[in-house]
Amino acid sequence: MSFRLFTFTLIASILLAACALASPSPGPEAVPEDLVNIRLPMGYIPSVQYAPFYVADAKNYFRDAGLEVEFDYSFETDGVALVGTDELQFSLASGEQVLLAREQGIPVVYVLAWWQDFPVAVAAKSELEIKEPADLEGVDIGLPGLFGASYIGLRALLNSAGLSEEDVQLDSIGFNQVEALVADQIQAAVVYANNEPIQLEAMGYDLDLIRVADYVPLTSNGLITNEKTIRENPRLVRSMVATILKAVTASINDPDGAYSISLDYVEGLEDADRDVQMEILKTSIEFWRPEGAGELGKSNLDAWENMQQVLIDMGLLSGSLDLEAAYTNDFVD
Secondary structure (H helix, E strand, O other), rough: OHHHHHHHHHHHHHHHHHOOOOOOOOOOOOOOOEEEEEEEEEOOOOOOOHHHHHHHHOHHHHHOEEEEEEEEEHHHHHHHHHOOOOOOOEEOOHHHHHHHHOOOOOOOOEEOOOOOOOOOOOEEEHHHHOOOOHHHHHOEEEEEOOOOHHHHHHHHHHHHHOOOOOOOEEEEOOHHHHHHHHHHOOEEEEEEOHHHHHHHHHOOOOEEEEEEEHHHOOOOOEEEEEEEHHOOOHHHHHHHHHHHHHHHHHHHOOOOHHHHHHHHOOOOOHOOOOOHHHHHHHHHHHHHHOOOOOOOEOOOOOHHHHHHHHHHHOOOOOOOOOHHEEOOOOOOO
């Protein structure tokens, strides 16, 4: 993936994203006049991993803060583009998308670190003895494609072992990591540590997991807004951040309750294996928790600097950016 290709993709998103259909959260169709309507791009399909947002909606945390939030499950780049052009006030996005957008002059700002650790990992069957980044040399690795957080995370792991893409074989397999590993179509797969490994272990497979977060701290998913909204309506930003933090805390403290609420928002969840889905939620929660004396929701400068360096090494950034303009912890404080 070249920087030029990403530029084209993001510009196309700016032109087309406004056509994406929002998936409204359950509730009244009409928005009361005293509530601010927020359409929130999520970047992925409905999932138990979004439990805090479902909790905030079901428990009226959003409404109590003067907000009416619609969940929009369109692509992450669509959300970045729409926030960057001030079509929307907020979106969920990962750290690399923020830096790539700002390189192009798109004024998005990361205001809440929902995920404290980067959840991407490489999984392989235990018999292959692929246990650390150096073991990836010469390995056939499947990943969704040469884009997004999966690709960024893999490059960070390779870099940590002094390896490059030329030292491995990369196969674009779409989002079929579970099936490809089961069928031995690949030796290892780039996965999300809170998802596919849990499914595979429930199927009886012994895995070794190389987590990016264990080798390189990188900025993961969080809430973004834009410079105009921060400048003209900081109270709105603070309300949104505070409400999400309240819901994340509630989900951490009561995962069973958060799971039960998610049943009303995630189609098919009631028919899924509850133990597997509950484990996905509990594992996700561990990625939301800050380490040591860290504070829930706060960004880490080291993680931003590491993310920037990985993107520079990949040729996706031409040089260092003003990181203080790319993120802020002011609204978490």
